Amino acid sequence: MDELITAVKTVGIPCVIKPLMSSSGKGQSVIKTEADIEKAWNYAQAGKRGDYTEVIAEAFVKFNSEITLLTVTQKNGATLFCPPIGHRQERGDYQESWQPAEINSEYLKEAQVMADKVTKALTGEGIWGVEFFLADDGVYFSELSPRPHDTGMVTLAGTQNFSEFELHARAVLGLPIPEITLERVGASAVILADKEGVHPTFTGLENAMNNKLSDLRIFGKPVTRPYRRMAVALTYDKVGSNVEAIKKRAIEIAKMVKVESE
Numbered sequence: 001m002d003e004l005i006t007a008v009k010t011v012g013i014p015c016v017i018k019p020l021m022s023s024s025g026k027g028q029s030v031i032k033t034e035a036d037i038e039k040a041w042n043y044a045q046a047g048k049r050g051d052y053t054e055v056i057a058e059a060f061v062k063f064n065s066e067i068t069l070l071t072v073t074q075k076n077g078a079t080l081f082c083p084p085i086g087h088r089q090e091r092g093d094y095q096e097s098w099q100p101a102e103i104n105s106e107y108l109k110e111a112q113v114m115a116d117k118v119t120k121a122l123t124g125e126g127i128w129g130v131e132f133f134l135a136d137d138g139v140y141f142s143e144l145s146p147r148p149h150d151t152g153m154v155t156l157a158g159t160q161n162f163s164e165f166e167l168h169a170r171a172v173l174g175l176p177i178p179e180i181t182l183e184r185v186g187a188s189a190v191i192l193a194d195k196e197g198v199h200p201t202f203t204g205l206e207n208a209m210n211n212k213l214s215d216l217r218i219f220g221k222p223v224t225r226p227y228r229r230m231a232v233a234l235t236y237d238k239v240g241s242n243v244e245a246i247k248k249r250a251i252e253i254a255k256m257v258k259v260e261s262e
């Protein structure tokens with residue numbers, strides 16, 4: 001806690017406090033005044049995963065949008081980058097993602113250079129979800145997953161020649177991936193539970209599946225809780241199609257499905 005007070009002085013306010021290990025934004029909060037420091041510390045300790053008590057204090061980045069750059073490191077081949085994925089987060093969890101995301105070529109190049117450096121330094125082969133913030137003053141590296149990324153589920157809509165899971169499997173097996181190509185424009189939108197329960201069931205599937213160029217994935221999680229991600233709606237169209245329209249359709253389809261539980 002004392003170290004955190006010092007760290008907050010160094011990075012300045014506002015800043016973001018994160019447990020060293022967590023996911024889906026758990027234990028993460030924004031400090032807006034000095035009075036928030038103790039709250040942020042306690043919140044991080046309550047939300048952390050594992051035994052690490054350390055927290056990360058990070059300057060708040062005022063970004064315009066964020067992307068995931070899925071990066072594949074190979075045993076015997078070049079490091080490859082998937083077309084950038086745009087996403088929107090709420091409560092620390094992604095709500096919708098789309099591919100390709102709009103980004104100028106200079107920012108994209110910069111992000112690729114950073115993703116290449118950080119994955120090389122970490123070593124190993126497989127897919128990485130490298131997250132960046134796009135701001136007025138440049139590209140910020142945020143964090144990365146050493147595995148397929150939740151926002152990358154959009155690739156299940158057939159946006160690429162290989163989904164992020166297929167790419168990961170090939171890479172960890174040491175099998176070659178000669179190239180990654182964009183085959184469609186796509187979007188994903190999450191389907192959330194709204195209460196605690198067991199034995200989840202899904203209604204509205206007929207309506208949701210009655211949409212062309214679309215699909216659903218149900219995760220088979222046995223337990224529900226408020227805001228728990230239970231399924232994802234996927235939709236796509238030809239390369240060159242309007243991404244905004246596809247994003248809207250993904251959200252509409254996701255809304256058609258309701259999660260019930262006992």
Ligand SMILES: Nc1ncnc2c1ncn2[C@@H]1O[C@H](COP(=O)(O)OP(=O)(O)OP(=O)(O)O)[C@@H](O)[C@H]1O
Binds near residue numbers: 023025059066142143
């Ligand atoms: N320094 C920051 N400035 C502004 N926003 C931030 C900052 N750090 C995180 N965020 C916001 O919070 C989201 C979640 O943060 P982060 O990715 O670090 O958490 P996480 O727990 O690893 O989440 P996940 O595992 O779901 O990716 C980010 O995608 C971003 O929207």
Ligand SMILES: [Mg+2]
Binds near residue numbers: 131143
């Ligand atoms: Mg993240």
